[in-house]
Amino acid sequence: MNSYRKELWYATSGRRELINITPDVESCLAESGILEGLCLVNAMHITSSVFINDDETGLHADYEDWLETLAPEKPYSRYRHNNTGEDNGDAHLKRTIMGREIVVAVSEGRLDFGPWEQIFYGEFDGRRRKRVLVKIIGE
Numbered sequence: 001m002n003s004y005r006k007e008l009w010y011a012t013s014g015r016r017e018l019i020n021i022t023p024d025v026e027s028c029l030a031e032s033g034i035l036e037g038l039c040l041v042n043a044m045h046i047t048s049s050v051f052i053n054d055d056e057t058g059l060h061a062d063y064e065d066w067l068e069t070l071a072p073e074k075p076y077s078r079y080r081h082n083n084t085g086e087d088n089g090d091a092h093l094k095r096t097i098m099g100r101e102i103v104v105a106v107s108e109g110r111l112d113f114g115p116w117e118q119i120f121y122g123e124f125d126g127r128r129r130k131r132v133l134v135k136i137i138g139e
Contacts, residue, residue: 001037001137001138001139002032002033002034002037002137002138002139003135003136003137004028004031004032004033004034004134004135004136004137005133005134005135005136006028006031006133006134007044007131007132007133007134008021008024008025008028008131008132008133008134009129009130009131009132010121010123010129010130010132011126011127011128011129011130012123012126012127013126013127014126014127015073015091015123015124015125015126015127016064016067016094016122016123016124016125016126017122017123017126018060018063018120018121018122018123019120019121019123020055020118020119020120021041021050021119021120021121021132022055022111022118022119024134025039025041025104025111025119025134026110026111028134028136029106029109029110029111029136030109032136034106034109034136034137034138034139035106035108035109035138035139036106036107036108036138036139037105037106037136037137037138037139038103038104038105038106038136038137038138039103039104039105039106039111039134039135039136040101040102040103040133040134040135040136041101041102041103041104041119041132041133041134041135042100042101042102042132042133042135043095043100043101043121043122043130043131043132044130044131044132044133045130045131046092046095047088047091047092047094047095047123047124047125048095048121048122048123048124048125048126048130048132049094049095049098049099049100049121049122049124050099050100050101050102050119050120050121050122050132051098051099051102051119051120051122052102052104052113052117052118052119052120053117053118053120054116054117054118055116055118055120063098063122067094067097067098067124070093070094070097071089071090071093071094071097072090073090076089078090088124088125090124091124091125094122094124095122095124098122098124102119104119106136106138
């Protein structure tokens with residue numbers, strides 16, 4: 001069995017942003033040379049997420065509205081976590097809701113997606129560089 005590991009780095013200009021990272025993960029897969037196996041992609045920060053869904057702007061706006069309803073950014077005093085001097089209690093909850101990682105089957109050298117599936121990096125406390133790990137195992 002072969003193994004491949006790469007860190008992808010992303011920096012957002014705003015506090016929250018969704019980035020389609022599918023092309024970056026596909027480049028990792030091509031670089032790995034693995035034709036059959038599994039691809040793990042995970043956010044390496046506790047206020048960001050990796051998930052799979054459709055790349056459709058209406059859905060992205062719905063995510064923003066839904067997440068803000070479930071864990072609104074303000075008032076900052078709402079979150080005990082923010083008593084530590086931070087203002088990102090909401091971002092930790094949003095990450096928990098959206099998930100830490102995804103696993104995609106690799107078949108014939110391609111990510112084995114269903115229709116419309118794409119991989120996204122979700123940033124909930126941005127404006128600085130953060131890592132995403134890509135780990136591919138297989139033959």
